[in-house]
Structures are given as C-alpha cells and as structure tokens.
Amino acid sequence: xxxxxxxxxxxxxxxQSITISCTGTNTDVGGYDYVAxxxxxxxxxxxxxxxxxxxRPSGISDRFSGSKSGNTASLTxxxxxxxxxxxxxxxxxxxFSLYVFGTGTKVTVL
Amino acid sequence: xxxxxxxxxEVKIPGASVxxxxxxxxxxxxxYGVTWVRQAPGQGLESMGWISGYNGDTYYPQKFQxxxxxxxxxxxxxxxxxxxxxxxxxxxxxxxxxMGLGVTxxxxxxxxxxxxxxVSS
Numbered sequence: 001x002x003x004x005x006x007x008x009x010x011x012x013x014x015x016q017s018i019t020i021s022c023t024g025t026n027t028d029v030g031g032y033d034y035v036a037x038x039x040x041x042x043x044x045x046x047x048x049x050x051x052x053x054x055x056r057p058s059g060i061s062d063r064f065s066g067s068k069s070g071n072t073a074s075l076t077x078x079x080x081x082x083x084x085x086x087x088x089x090x091x092x093x094x095x096f097s098l099y100v101f102g103t104g105t106k107v108t109v110l
Numbered sequence: 111x112x113x114x115x116x117x118x119x120e121v122k123i124p125g126a127s128v129x130x131x132x133x134x135x136x137x138x139x140x141x142y143g144v145t146w147v148r149q150a151p152g153q154g155l156e157s158m159g160w161i162s163g164y165n166g167d168t169y170y171p172q173k174f175q176x177x178x179x180x181x182x183x184x185x186x187x188x189x190x191x192x193x194x195x196x197x198x199x200x201x202x203x204x205x206x207x208x209m210g211l212g213v214t215x216x217x218x219x220x221x222x223x224x225x226x227x228x229v230s231s
Contacts, residue, residue: 001171003154034216038155045205045224046147046155051217089155093216097169099145104154 004029004090004102011108017078020105022090023071028100030071034093037066037075040104041086049088050075077107085109112137116206116222122196122229130225132206133188140182143209144189145218150202160209161189196229203227 005023012018022029022037029035037050048057050066053073063078073092077084090102117131130146133139145160159170161180168180179192189206204225207218 045221101155
C-alpha cells in the first residue's frame with residue numbers, strides 16, 4: 001500500500017491562496033469520498049481540518065476547503081496566515097479497509 | 111472538550127516489545143474506533159492500523175502484520191497498541207486518535223499527545 005502523493009512543499013505570501021494536491025488511485029482517493037486533511041505543527045498532535053472530502057469540523061476556519069476530482073483530492077488555504085505554516089497530510093480510506101496517508105506537504109508563509 | 115492522554119516515553123533495546131496506552135478521562139473513548147499513527151524522525155505520518163469500536167475487529171497494514179496488536183479495555187475505556195520485535199527503524203512518535211467524524215467515522219478527530227519510543231542498544 002503506497003503513500004498518496006503530495007508536493008513536498010508549497011509556499012505563499014500572507015493573504016494569498018494556495019492549493020495542495022493529493023494523488024492516489026481508484027482503490028483509495030478515487031474509490032471513496034473518505035478523504036481527510038490534517039495540519040501538523042512539529043511537536044504537536046495533528047489536527048483534523050477536513051473530512052469526507054469537503055467537510056470542516058466545528059471550529060475549523062472556512063479559510064480551509066477541500067475538493068476531489070477523480071483520483072486527486074485538493075486542500076485550499078485562502079487568506080494565508082503566518083500560523084498556517086505547518087506540515088499538511090491527506091488521508092484516505094482504502095479498499096483494504098485501511099487508511100493511507102499522503103507523503104506530506106510543508107507549507108511556508110513567505 | 112475531550113482530551114486523550116497517552117502513556118509516557120519509552121526506551122527499548124532491539125528485539126524488545128512496547129505497549130502504549132491511550133485513554134480519555136471521563137469519556138467513553140472506546141465506543142469509537144481507535145487508530146494508531148506513527149512518525150519517525152524526519153518522516154511523514156504512517157498509519158499502523160485501527161480497531162473497531164463496534165466489534166473490536168482489527169485492521170493492520172501488511173507491513174505490521176504479525177508484529178502489532180491493538181486492543182481496548184472497555185472497563186477503563188483505554189486503548190492499547192503493542193509492537194513486538196522492535197528495531198531501530200521503529201524509533202518514532204506514536205499517536206492514537208479517535209475515529210469520530212465522517213459518514214463512516216473515518217476521520218481522526220481527537221488525537222493523543224504522542225508517545226516517543228526510542229529503540230537503542
């Protein structure tokens with residue numbers, strides 16, 4: 001079971017929007033609408049941002065949005081802020097009744 | 111606000127086993143599925159599998175089959191993850207998380223603080 005593919009890094013200036021892609025196969029991302037996104041600041045526990053492709057948990061800013069097309073899911077962060085600098089991971093349910101994470105993307109706020 | 115508390119850091123010698131616990135005081139944590147995720151130094155998040163809160167069924171990736179055992183104790187609402195045959199590449203921070211959101215409770219919404227496991231001779 002291979003990790004989902006994400007870009008290693010994405011950067012943007014404060015106030016800008018950035019999009020992180022997450023590419024899998026039809027046995028994970030493309031096969032189910034069970035894609036989630038997590039924000040991970042080093043030394044802290046990961047934080048759920050998006051679940052079931054595009055839903056936000058209570059308390060998560062609407063600056064974070066998710067979508068999916070075919071085997072690729074995307075996370076968009078709008079109005080980029082300094083505190084958004086972190087690692088971001090996608091995750092998907094798979095046909096093996098397991099979950100797989102993406103390779104992770106480091107977001108830098110310039 | 112539900113908080114998940116994990117057991118403390120461990121140092122193990124190669125070949126040993128480690129058992130990490132995870133509970134949420136005052137919350138029936140084990141009514142939900144529980145997943146375990148690890149992060150080795152400089153690496154990304156890696157799923158180690160999960161245990162169903164409905165029937166206790168477990169699901170492990172092939173990489174960990176035969177080495178990992180996930181259990182829950184409903185009397186104390188505590189989840190456990192035991193990893194045997196430790197090697198240096200098992201040095202990592204190990205997280206538990208509640209599978210509490212989503213149509214099929216597929217999203218990991220509440221995480222423990224992490225447990226550092228160091229494997230060294």
